[in-house]
Amino acid sequence: MNQVxxxxxxxxxxxxxxSATHHKYVQFVLAVNPIGSKxxxxxxxxxxxxxxxxxxxxxxVQKGTxxxxxxxxxxxxxxxxxxxQRTSTNVVIETFELVGKNKSKVKDEAVEA
Incomplete structure (x- = not known):
């Protein structure tokens, strides 16, 4: 099982x-705070x-979302x-959800479209 x-x-x-083969993509970094450790x-x-x-x-999505x-x-x-020679490990996103106040932006823009 490989799920994140x-x-x-x-x-x-x-x-x-x-990409060179005309596939669209985005790369970014997600800052994840540890649970219960200040x-x-x-x-x-x-x-x-x-x-x-x-x-x-x-x-x-923009910075801070x-x-x-x-x-x-x-x-x-x-x-x-x-x-x-280097190795890079990424999370390949399958699904995503905007959390908190960001959700209303998506709903408002979807209604306008």
Missing amino acids: NLMGNVTRDLELKE DRSADFINMVAFGTQAERLSSY KLAVSGHLASESYVNKDGA
Whole structure:
């Protein structure tokens, strides 16, 4: 089983990008505060979404948005600018929900559309 459920705040505005094969995606970091520990700082988790999910996220999410996500972990290897082999682990978003005051923005815009 490979399932991840997180809730946190988006650390920067999202930018919808397109891959060389014309697939749309967004990458961002979610700051997740630990439960019951005021002594520990937030965990910063790499997130990625593709296709329709990426388009929706880029339309409604901005820096500071509180977001609940469900997805799975995926690791990839790559060579960085210095030629060193690196590995990156991301949460691939399958579903998401805006939390708190952000929800009304989505409902208002959906009604106007």
